[in-house]
Amino acid sequence: MNLAIRRTPKPHVTIKYLEADFVELFRNGLRGLAPDGSADSGFAGREMARNAAIGDLALSTGLRLQEFTFLLPWEIPALPPSPTTVPIPFVVPAGITKGRKLRTTWISYAALAGLHDYLQLDRAATAAGCSWRPPSRWGEPLAVTDPDVRGGRINGVRRSWDSLTPAERRRLIAPDGGSCLLAVKNGGGPFTAWGTLFERTSDRIRARFEPRFPQVNPHRLRHTFSMRTLEYLVTGHYRQAARLVVDTDADAALAFYLSKADPLLILRDLLGHCTVLTTEKYLRRLDTTRIYRQAYEGAGAAAGLTDDADAEREATAEFSRDAHGGEA
Numbered sequence: 001m002n003l004a005i006r007r008t009p010k011p012h013v014t015i016k017y018l019e020a021d022f023v024e025l026f027r028n029g030l031r032g033l034a035p036d037g038s039a040d041s042g043f044a045g046r047e048m049a050r051n052a053a054i055g056d057l058a059l060s061t062g063l064r065l066q067e068f069t070f071l072l073p074w075e076i077p078a079l080p081p082s083p084t085t086v087p088i089p090f091v092v093p094a095g096i097t098k099g100r101k102l103r104t105t106w107i108s109y110a111a112l113a114g115l116h117d118y119l120q121l122d123r124a125a126t127a128a129g130c131s132w133r134p135p136s137r138w139g140e141p142l143a144v145t146d147p148d149v150r151g152g153r154i155n156g157v158r159r160s161w162d163s164l165t166p167a168e169r170r171r172l173i174a175p176d177g178g179s180c181l182l183a184v185k186n187g188g189g190p191f192t193a194w195g196t197l198f199e200r201t202s203d204r205i206r207a208r209f210e211p212r213f214p215q216v217n218p219h220r221l222r223h224t225f226s227m228r229t230l231e232y233l234v235t236g237h238y239r240q241a242a243r244l245v246v247d248t249d250a251d252a253a254l255a256f257y258l259s260k261a262d263p264l265l266i267l268r269d270l271l272g273h274c275t276v277l278t279t280e281k282y283l284r285r286l287d288t289t290r291i292y293r294q295a296y297e298g299a300g301a302a303a304g305l306t307d308d309a310d311a312e313r314e315a316t317a318e319f320s321r322d323a324h325g326g327e328a
Contacts (some may be wrong), residue, residue, distance in 0.1 A: 017223035018216070023059065025209065026216055029201045030055040035209050042208060047126075050183050051197060053111075053118035058218060060111035061090055062225035062271055065218035069192050070096045070166040071182040073123075074147050079116050083109045086241045086254065093162040096169070097272060102162065105270045115182075123184060130178035130188025134171045142171045144180055194218055226267060230283070233263035 018026060025035055030051040032043045045051075058068050077090055087106035094102040134141050145153045151160035154172070164172075170190050172180035178188030185191040198216045206213045214220070232238050242258035245251055257266070268279040 017220060017227045018214075022210075022213060023224060025205055025213060026201065027052065027055060027059075029205045040208075043204065047122070047185065047191075049118050049122040050126075050191070051201075053114045054183055054194065055198075055221070056111040056114050057107070058221040059225055060108045061092075061105045062222050062229070063092065063105065064098060064222060065194060066098075066166055067092055067096050068218075069181070069183070069194060070169045072161055072169065072172070072180050073119055073182055074149055074152075075161055076115055076119065076182070077107070077112060079112055080109065083113075085109075086245050086251070086258075087238070088112055089251075089254065092272070093164075095162055095164045096166055099272075099274075101272065103269065103272045105272075119182075123182075126186065127174065127178035127184050127188045128176065130176075132178050132188035133173065138171050139167070140171070141173055142168060143173045145175055147175065147180075222271075226271060226283070229270065230263060230267055233266055238266075 028035060028037060030048065032040055032045050032048045034040045054068060057063065061068070071093075075091070075093060077088055080088065087108060090105050090107045090112075092103050092105055094100045097103060140155075142154050145156075151158060151162075153159075154164075169181060170179070170192070174180045178184055179190040181190040181192075183191040195217055198218060198221075202213060202216045238258045242255040245255040245258075264276050264279055264283075267283075268276045271279065271282070273279045273282070
């Protein structure tokens, strides 16, 4: 391609979240793939299954950097027996959340399946028989025995995973050796340099495929989750999924939550904000007008209430009222 004629970002433009096409570029980049999904012959990286699984986890859950970095394998939800369009509840332990408050977000079936594949194959192969021990500057090593979904014995004392801080978690030694963190590197130690990895992936995409691609940091993935989830909620995606849950007699509580709660209240809970006011202030820094405009147009057209021209005029009028603070 002729990079000299490719569009480049204007100096004043700041991309706060990734649109769908850039999300796919980033996901392929973490996998060592070209934009079309083929192998990138110019890339010689390692641990691509790990990078892809954690990248999809961040995009699908909206977890903060500390939260997805210090997760343990036993805290990953079980994979449902069959694929589902309804998101799967994902408990974020209080020990690693901001403010140490337990919350529940959700994860897509595809992202959760990728995590389980990584745990059962690549991670298992990397960590098997490792002799890794935490460096002395981190403090006393914490040996784990008898682990289950709630906790385990740590140096002989039973503790819940929820009570462990990030500093304690990175000192955990698995029963079979190696770190207990979800992501491990060659040699079995914990991998925590996600900011650096995401920046290098962004640099490679920008240099080889798309000059407009932004610098991606972990929090930008959280913004991307927020915008995509709000779009689904506003356009009724999850409400339709909730009706499917009811029809198949699945998780009735989740179906009720999706179908009855206000989108901002749902997003507040998923992100772990204290109040919906925080969520509103957070969203004001993102381009939410586009989401509501597209939802308005799409709903009218789908119901046969307006044609495209009418929908465009009405949507424009509605947002014109907002801009002027009253009736247009």
